[in-house]
Amino acid sequence: MTWTQNDTGILLVGILCAMACALPGCFLLLRRMSMMGDAISHAVLPGLAIAFLISNSRASVAMFIGAALAGILTALFTQWITKFGKVDRGAAMGIVFTTLFAIGLILIKKTADHVDLDASCVLYGALEHTPLDSVTLWENEGSILAVPRAALVVGGVFLFNLLIINLFFKEFTLASFDPALARTQGYRPMLMHYLLMMMVAITTVAAFEAVGSIIVIAMLIVPPATAFLLTRNLPLLIALSLALAALGAILGHLSSQWIPHLTGLPETTSSGMMATLSGFLFLLVWLFGPQGLLRRSSVQIEEPPAQVF
Amino acid sequence: MSVASVILFLLAFSYNTTLVVAGTALLGATAGLVGTFLLLRKQSLLGDALSHATLPGIGIAFAVMSALGLSGRSLPGLLIGASVTGLMGVLLVIAIRRTTRLKDDAAMGIVLSVFFGLGIAILRMVQEIPGQSAAGLSSFIYGKPASMIMSDLILITITLVATITACLLILKELTLLCFDDSFASTQGWPTTLLDVLLMALVTAVTVVGLQSVGLILIIAFLITPPTAARFWTNNLRTMLWLSAIIGAVSGWLGAWLSSIYPDLPAGAIIVIAAGVIFLISMIFGPTRGVLPRYLRQLQLKRKVGRQHLLRSAYEIMEIDQGTHPLRNLPVPLARLREHRSWTKGELPQLIRQARREDHLEKQPGGDLRLSEAGFGKAARITRNHRLWELYLITHADVAPSQVDRDADMVEHILGAEMVHQLEAELDLRDHVLESPHQIANDVASCPESPPHS
Numbered sequence: 001m002t003w004t005q006n007d008t009g010i011l012l013v014g015i016l017c018a019m020a021c022a023l024p025g026c027f028l029l030l031r032r033m034s035m036m037g038d039a040i041s042h043a044v045l046p047g048l049a050i051a052f053l054i055s056n057s058r059a060s061v062a063m064f065i066g067a068a069l070a071g072i073l074t075a076l077f078t079q080w081i082t083k084f085g086k087v088d089r090g091a092a093m094g095i096v097f098t099t100l101f102a103i104g105l106i107l108i109k110k111t112a113d114h115v116d117l118d119a120s121c122v123l124y125g126a127l128e129h130t131p132l133d134s135v136t137l138w139e140n141e142g143s144i145l146a147v148p149r150a151a152l153v154v155g156g157v158f159l160f161n162l163l164i165i166n167l168f169f170k171e172f173t174l175a176s177f178d179p180a181l182a183r184t185q186g187y188r189p190m191l192m193h194y195l196l197m198m199m200v201a202i203t204t205v206a207a208f209e210a211v212g213s214i215i216v217i218a219m220l221i222v223p224p225a226t227a228f229l230l231t232r233n234l235p236l237l238i239a240l241s242l243a244l245a246a247l248g249a250i251l252g253h254l255s256s257q258w259i260p261h262l263t264g265l266p267e268t269t270s271s272g273m274m275a276t277l278s279g280f281l282f283l284l285v286w287l288f289g290p291q292g293l294l295r296r297s298s299v300q301i302e303e304p305p306a307q308v309f
Numbered sequence: 310m311s312v313a314s315v316i317l318f319l320l321a322f323s324y325n326t327t328l329v330v331a332g333t334a335l336l337g338a339t340a341g342l343v344g345t346f347l348l349l350r351k352q353s354l355l356g357d358a359l360s361h362a363t364l365p366g367i368g369i370a371f372a373v374m375s376a377l378g379l380s381g382r383s384l385p386g387l388l389i390g391a392s393v394t395g396l397m398g399v400l401l402v403i404a405i406r407r408t409t410r411l412k413d414d415a416a417m418g419i420v421l422s423v424f425f426g427l428g429i430a431i432l433r434m435v436q437e438i439p440g441q442s443a444a445g446l447s448s449f450i451y452g453k454p455a456s457m458i459m460s461d462l463i464l465i466t467i468t469l470v471a472t473i474t475a476c477l478l479i480l481k482e483l484t485l486l487c488f489d490d491s492f493a494s495t496q497g498w499p500t501t502l503l504d505v506l507l508m509a510l511v512t513a514v515t516v517v518g519l520q521s522v523g524l525i526l527i528i529a530f531l532i533t534p535p536t537a538a539r540f541w542t543n544n545l546r547t548m549l550w551l552s553a554i555i556g557a558v559s560g561w562l563g564a565w566l567s568s569i570y571p572d573l574p575a576g577a578i579i580v581i582a583a584g585v586i587f588l589i590s591m592i593f594g595p596t597r598g599v600l601p602r603y604l605r606q607l608q609l610k611r612k613v614g615r616q617h618l619l620r621s622a623y624e625i626m627e628i629d630q631g632t633h634p635l636r637n638l639p640v641p642l643a644r645l646r647e648h649r650s651w652t653k654g655e656l657p658q659l660i661r662q663a664r665r666e667d668h669l670e671k672q673p674g675g676d677l678r679l680s681e682a683g684f685g686k687a688a689r690i691t692r693n694h695r696l697w698e699l700y701l702i703t704h705a706d707v708a709p710s711q712v713d714r715d716a717d718m719v720e721h722i723l724g725a726e727m728v729h730q731l732e733a734e735l736d737l738r739d740h741v742l743e744s745p746h747q748i749a750n751d752v753a754s755c756p757e758s759p760p761h762s
Contacts, residue, residue, distance in 0.1 A: 103581060
């Protein structure tokens with residue numbers, strides 16, 4: 001097991017990807033809309049397929065626009081079905097994203113002849129292959145600084161998310177904690193809602209190629225949820241999420257190299273292990289954190305409120 | 310399409326295709342049945358977490374069976390592995406929800422994505438186990454009904470029939486759980502156990518459906534048919550039937566189309582078929598559909614508007630003539646217009662409708678005059694309004710200046726029975742009563758314009 005240039009590339013993409021996802025993930029978590037991340041990451045598929053059809057290329061602005069539109073449509077359709085059909089929101093979300101995902105699958109199958117994209121790539125991503133497609137940033141007297149193109153894309157999205165959240169921090173916070181107050185103060189919580197949905201959609205697309213549509217959900221939800229168990233302070237929550245996201249990605253990649261070696265099997269997917277190790281970090285905090293399960297027995301705390309199963 | 314022609318249609322396929330199509334339809338029916346309870350329990354997305362959580366189980370079962378020297382791809386073993394991790398996922402969701410500050414959505418998202426990540430990592434590792442081919446395992450993700458063989462189908466059918474039987478056996482308990490779980494627990498029913506049983510049923514459907522629909526889209530099979538059925542009925546039994554039928558039809562359609570176009574993913578076609586049925590139901594479903602509900606509201610609004618028109622005409626005549634009995638004299642349009650605050654365009658429309666119903670006639674001079682029937686109806690409506698107002702003043706302590714507005718809300722739905730009760734209560738029998746408050750002659754003198762309820 002040796003460290004290669006490839007590993008550096010994979011790690012870079014993984015860390016940036018996880019951090020880009022953690023930013024909108026914090027607000028999804030606070031708004032109790034984590035499953036919207038699941039819904040959007042599935043539902044961007046038809047948007048992508050149509051954008052491919054139109055632009056005929058994989059790396060294009062059209063792709064991001066298509067995804068952003070599909071993401072907003074998912075949020076809109078869910079809203080409509082909940083409001084006009086008086087359907088439970090979870091069910092409405094489930095119907096919308098499965099139908100859109102199914103349409104996307106068929107579109108991809110139908111266009112697979114002239115587009116370089118297949119269904120399994122959508123789910124798994126191809127993190128291992130990202131270093132193969134690299135961009136030279138700087139070249140001087142034989143020493144070359146090259147980064148994977150995917151790293152530039154997810155890095156760009158990370159900066160974009162950082163910028164949006166910095167610009168609208170107050171609005172996002174208010175809209176997350178008290179939408180009614182936000183409305184009376186003229187902050188347009190619905191506009192913030194759709195802006196967040198758009199951010200999730202764009203992030204999902206950027207991460208798609210690298211880690212696939214379901215690992216994205218892990219990157220969106222798991223680090224913020226872990227941080228949520230550690231702090232009640234919002235800026236700290238965001239900072240901790242970013243740190244946990246990076247840590248999960250690093251440990252994930254290392255264990256993808258190391259664990260199979262123990263059993264004599266070949267290496268496994270880094271993206272899958274990144275999700276697994278993020279989950280492992282969550283488990284540690286859940287059990288041993290300040291409010292952890294194992295700490296509780298010694299300290300008497302109030303009964304958790306009775307919950308419907 | 311009648312049942313007979315469906316059967317004839319099915320027989321036109323090869324023996325194997327027919328079996329696959331029938332199996333998928335049966336799966337749809339079972340999913341519709343179990344999904345109904347999941348929907349009513351507001352736990353639809355829990356099925357999503359469950360289905361994703363089955364993936365590591367499939368990988369582990371494959372590895373274990375390979376290590377034991379069995380065929381890694383035998384379906385019973387894989388399904389057992391899937392059930393174990395699937396149920397484990399659901400229990401973890403419940404544990405996270407009960408022991409942390411995190412809510413439902415986060416708990417489901419964590420379990421779903423982490424288990425799936427673990428699953429693909431494991432699948433990737435076991436792919437290289439010597440002497441075994443794991444190639445078919447990924448068909449569990451998108452589903453491939455055509456890959457089913459006879460023994461698989463028998464297993465699936467037995468599981469589904471057992472699920473349906475179990476579901477029907479605890480129908481009463483599940484109903485109670487869905488509609489009033491706190492009542493159920495005060496009556497001594499083991500609600501947690503029932504919830505676990507429901508999850509076990511969902512697990513059975515999900516795991517069995519993996520092969521034909523795939524783990525990403527099986528959730529649609531559990532959610533869409535019951536949600537569509539909900540628009541057609543308020544009765545649980547009818548809803549269960551409808552949901553099962555919708556599920557069966559989508560399953561049949563999907564499997565059938567994918568046997569004709571084998572390169573199209575079957576799961577996707579099934580989901581789209583169910584989605585189309587959902588859309589039609591949402592728009593046209595007679596009980597809760599958007600269009601029928603809109604029409605009912607419109608009808609009520611118009612009825613209320615017409616009653617307001619007739620009462621206004623009656624009140625104007627009262628003001629003009631002063632004494633009872635009233636003579637049915639023409640009312641100028643301008644007076645009507647200023648008597649109540651109508652919304653824009655409302656008055657001409659109401660007048661048109663009232664003329665169509667022969668309650669109102671247009672005089673040559675442009676004035677309006679109530680017809681014989683309209684006059685009687687106007688008197689009755691005005692009387693009901695005032696009865697209700699008097700009742701509110703005497704028995705509900707509503708101030709006379711406020712009473713017009715309050716009465717406006719209910720007077721349109723007073724039935725004959727209710728009117729008799731009011732008459733008895735207030736000891737009034739015949740003629741139209743005096744208004745208990747001053748009738749606003751024009752809008753300007755009214756303290757607040759009456760709402761057009």
